[in-house]
Amino acid sequence: MVGNQLNTVIEAVPEPMLHLDAAGLIVASNAAARSLLGDWIQGRSYAAVLRQPALLGRIETVQADGNPGEARFELADSAGSTQFRVRITALRGLSETPASLRPDSARFPLLLHFTDITHLREAEEMRRDFVANVSHELRTPLTAVLGFIETLRGPARNDEAARDRFLSIMEDEARRMNRLVSDLLSLSRVEAAERMRPSDLVDLRAVLDGTLAAMRPAAELTGNTIVLHTEAVEAVREKGQGEAPRNLILGDRDQLMQVFLNLTENALKYGGPDRPVDLTLSREDGSGSMKGKVIRVDVTDHGDGIDPQHVPRLTERFYRIDTHRSRAMGGTGLGLAIVKHIVNRHRGRLRITSEKGRGSTFSVLFPEA
Template sequence: MLNSLKQVTYGDEMMEAVADAMPLPLVVVGRDERIMAANAPARTLFSEAMVGRHYITVLRQPMLLDAIENVLRLSEPAETVYRITESQRELVYDVVVRPVTVADFACVTVAFEDKTELNEAGQMRRDFVANVSHELRTPLTAVLGFIETLLGPASEDDVARKRFLEIMSREAQRMNRIVGDLLSLSRVEAERRVRPTDQVDIPAVLRSVVSSLHPVAEAQGVDLILEGADGTEEVPGDHDQLTQVFTNLIENAIKYGGRDKEVHVCLTSHTVEPTMRSSAIRVDISDQGEGIATQHIPRLTERFYRVDSHRSREMGGTGLGLAIVKHILNRHRGRLRVESHVGQGSCFSVILPYE
């Protein structure tokens, strides 16, 4: 038992050196139940003035205190979980408590391993699977229901058959768009650490995208205006992915900007871009639509997040477009900025570094 062991006095400098050699937060508790040493990560996690205090007054959480007490009493290893909330984010640590005995010296080490990102990634995967299941279940249920109706009561009704087949076609197309966007998102994420090196002429990309979307704009009565894209401005990038970025953003502006309005696509070059701390090219895509409430803006790039779910689905949205944009721009070391005011329209800005 640790309580039966004699404790010799080791210099504070030696204990601090041993603790500081650990990259993880580490706390050393002596036989007298006082904290003998704590490295810098541990002091940041708990308190700068924790050394010399009783461990109960610093560590506080019951599960952690019970684990330390059991190790002090029984000299057997223990493990537990330590959770705290910081800036509205839950931090999770796996804690390993071990007895240490060297000659006549005994203590207990308490090591904290940050599992926050791993837990968040697991939660994101679970949410993602749930969202995909939900998004696909609705059109799939509709298609199955119409098939059952066509095989039964409406088998001889030509009018009903045509109407049901049209609805089934729309729902099948919606599922196809969701699967296509999921595959696109997967490809982008697989390449997220590989920075593209080809030179891409951004004005040429914008001219091509605007030209291809003019029929969509005309159908909505939208005047699509391109400014500042007459010359040549090259940045390192992936041509197809940047084309996808601008297609998604301009198409969104046309769809949600309202009929008989204007959508402006404006390209500018900045010698010093504050958000990049270097020279960059900036493309602003602004509409005259209803605008987006402030509370929605931080979540726009989340997968399947929609400000207006019903309206988005009616317009063929999958809820993945802005998530794809964010991941592509991350790969290009770029930025996406959103400014919007309810009733005054929105502006989505793409910022890409020259180097």
């Protein structure tokens, strides 16, 4: 009777649960457990079903002493591995014999409750990787600076030429750390606000003009030109056909500026010297999950292009195709991660297309306001 009620309760729980009797046989399981472990488990010994030493050991302990326990259970299939935390609870009240009369060999019936913790584990791993990456990125310039300080105090104490050279390297390294810290702060600010949709009306044309004004001096130094193409949009406006097209979106002006600065900077850096960079503003009909009109900006370079295998990973933090090259050009490896978060916050899309030997286009699409 009590057992039947227990089975009804187990059946109502969405996570996998097993009920083991005092002999260790599976006397009840719910649908989630059967879909996880198979339909054949009913009436089997838990040891034949679960088969993972760490978990079996914990179950034996709880069977014997009746104190609640916990263990990990991992299930691997072609789709990857799923991690479970298994809570093991003795059903003291269901033991047939009163505790005082129980022989030492008697075992408790148990309840096993599985919780999928794969995502928790992944988040934990991501956090660990991130901390390790940041530490590594900071350690390299720090080691250089400390090394030069030592040299300046010792062997190069009276060498004026060496002092100037070392100080300028130290300045570069300090600036690198500064950029890294600013990028980390931007990233954490954008992440914190990611769920708050921006509400200012922003004209993307004005943001692009600002980007151009900010980037042109640097571009001239490397012989690059940056060209803004808005013909399609402007032409319609001039002809006065129908409703005047707008470039307005709901946005955060500073963050949008950061998106186009980062993309343009990459196009200049990775597109190579003397190669033009094109910014194209256009409007189109949304497709897929983006309904209505969409305002689109393409940032196109004419560099070497990107191998397709790298494309899906470019927006990961610290992911670089060529770490040495990125560092040499002052990169932090965070630019595209910041871009992705800002675009997400604006409910926009980032699309990357690239052709080896011809160049790459980073497109951002935003719903029109």
